[in-house]
Amino acid sequence: MAAVRYACRDGWRLIVRHWGMSLLTIFTAMSVFFIIGASTLFVLNVKNIVSSLENQLTIQAYLKPKADAKATEKAIKELPFVKETKLITRDMALERLRSRIGEQAKAVMLLGENPLPESFEIKVKNVSQVAETARLLIAIPEVEDIVYAGRVAEKLARVSSFVEKFSIIMLLVAIAASGVVLFNTIRISVYSREEEIGVMMMVGATSTYVALPFVIQGFILGITGALFASLLLGGTYYSAVTRLKEMLPFIPLIESTRLTGKLAFMLICCGATVSLISSLMAVEKFIRKASKPL
Amino acid sequence: MEIKFSGVTKIFQPDIIALEDIYFQMEKGDFVYLVGETGSGKTTLLRCITREVVPTRGQISVGGNLLRKINRFNLALFRRDIGVVFQSFLLLPNLTAFENVAFVLEVMGLPPREISDRVSEVLKLVGIWRRRNLFPPQLSGGEQQRLSIARAIVSGPSLLLADEPTGNLDNHTADEIMQLILGINAAGTTVIMATHNEYIVDTYTHRVVEIHRGRIVRDEEQGRYELHGSC
Ligand SMILES: Nc1ncnc2c1ncn2[C@@H]1O[C@H](COP(=O)(O)OP(=O)(O)O)[C@@H](O)[C@H]1O
Numbered sequence A: 001m002a003a004v005r006y007a008c009r010d011g012w013r014l015i016v017r018h019w020g021m022s023l024l025t026i027f028t029a030m031s032v033f034f035i036i037g038a039s040t041l042f043v044l045n046v047k048n049i050v051s052s053l054e055n056q057l058t059i060q061a062y063l064k065p066k067a068d069a070k071a072t073e074k075a076i077k078e079l080p081f082v083k084e085t086k087l088i089t090r091d092m093a094l095e096r097l098r099s100r101i102g103e104q105a106k107a108v109m110l111l112g113e114n115p116l117p118e119s120f121e122i123k124v125k126n127v128s129q130v131a132e133t134a135r136l137l138i139a140i141p142e143v144e145d146i147v148y149a150g151r152v153a154e155k156l157a158r159v160s161s162f163v164e165k166f167s168i169i170m171l172l173v174a175i176a177a178s179g180v181v182l183f184n185t186i187r188i189s190v191y192s193r194e195e196e197i198g199v200m201m202m203v204g205a206t207s208t209y210v211a212l213p214f215v216i217q218g219f220i221l222g223i224t225g226a227l228f229a230s231l232l233l234g235g236t237y238y239s240a241v242t243r244l245k246e247m248l249p250f251i252p253l254i255e256s257t258r259l260t261g262k263l264a265f266m267l268i269c270c271g272a273t274v275s276l277i278s279s280l281m282a283v284e285k286f287i288r289k290a291s292k293p294l
Numbered sequence B: 001m002e003i004k005f006s007g008v009t010k011i012f013q014p015d016i017i018a019l020e021d022i023y024f025q026m027e028k029g030d031f032v033y034l035v036g037e038t039g040s041g042k043t044t045l046l047r048c049i050t051r052e053v054v055p056t057r058g059q060i061s062v063g064g065n066l067l068r069k070i071n072r073f074n075l076a077l078f079r080r081d082i083g084v085v086f087q088s089f090l091l092l093p094n095l096t097a098f099e100n101v102a103f104v105l106e107v108m109g110l111p112p113r114e115i116s117d118r119v120s121e122v123l124k125l126v127g128i129w130r131r132r133n134l135f136p137p138q139l140s141g142g143e144q145q146r147l148s149i150a151r152a153i154v155s156g157p158s159l160l161l162a163d164e165p166t167g168n169l170d171n172h173t174a175d176e177i178m179q180l181i182l183g184i185n186a187a188g189t190t191v192i193m194a195t196h197n198e199y200i201v202d203t204y205t206h207r208v209v210e211i212h213r214g215r216i217v218r219d220e221e222q223g224r225y226e227l228h229g230s231c
């Protein structure tokens, strides 16, 4: 018990004595865990968008310029899964465009005539029918093109899976980098006490006793870095979400505090693990060398 | 603690024979002077006992422990029962005299109250209680020597290894140090003292083991200092 108290006091002393190095280590750990957290949030959000897009039951079918809207509507209504259809006239389309991009929509009118095609908004009953309905719609001669969320989602999903793979590699590199920095910091403080450790081992200190202050030092540095990263990330993320929501209200962003809380918890655990492992490795390596008899 | 060397040879890289075919035995509570010229192997022999040095050949057993076999944890426990007065003191310059001694007991995990009691007691015993808050560089040679003895005996070890504990001290101070060590021996601690001090060896006569070029060339009860190996 006294040993643990001694080790905590000593771990703290080590941090204070090498304060420049400690700050640098905390800063590195913080940057690494911030990057890890930020890319996790990015991937989670993309996934969230993908799944919300996939769940949209609407298909937009654009008509050829000379197509007969009435006849087309009839053809569409005969398709098996169609629940409802709604005609979007050229004027309505222009109106929508205007509400989305504002005054710039006027540019479209510079050509003289409204160039937007007529279209139908088609709803199906459930998600599994979207792709099949899309295939049938494109077969209708009057239909020029179709757009549905699933198709966007597919593309987005492909991007997201690439980002995911890439960020996993990045994460491993980042974690390794923070591990190396922690390892070196601990090694430097171990060497700064080489003499003391030598005497300690001569008077019968166990390896655990020798190692503990350094492990505590590393642990505090790693945890502090991860904690700061979580706070910074939380602040940045929520202010970014608030702004994005004003700018792009139709994009569903994750706002659940439970999820971000979990992420912070994960980051801190990760910081604890990395710092424990790297400081243990640094001290153990030294002790093994120091306790090797001549 | 009983000690037994059987055919111990230590060769340092590449080919320095520091100890050669040492047979040596002592019983619990014994007192032995280890004499021999500089470089004869006295320090190496002491370091074999603390297992800082592992012999190239031969077996060493100390207090029933076969040192070749001992693991890291048991070595730590084993060393707690040995007090060492190093030739170069090895005091920690950034700790006070008091802390240098308390350190040993902290390592053993004793409660703070007991540590402070025992350290105070031993600092009074070696006569540097009034200097307890000074750092080693602020102490005289004799005081540093006393401090390193205090550190060696504070845990009440069964074995005391003293490597030239009166080196560089005048006869008067050497006498006082010697009184201390003899007192510790009288209380039951086994003592091996490597020394160059002819005056001490001839005044406080005990068993003398002489090493010459890594070999034991003399081992006599109530011996005198005069080196035989060199003639
Ligand atoms: N770590 C070492 N590496 C190489 N040679 C050593 C080492 N320690 C001692 N020696 C050599 O072993 C011999 C005995 O040294 P030592 O035991 O220190 O003698 P003493 O203490 O009697 O003066 C010397 O020749 C010394 O140079």
Ligand SMILES: [Mg+2]
Pocket: B042, B043, B044, B087, B163
């Ligand atoms: Mg020597």
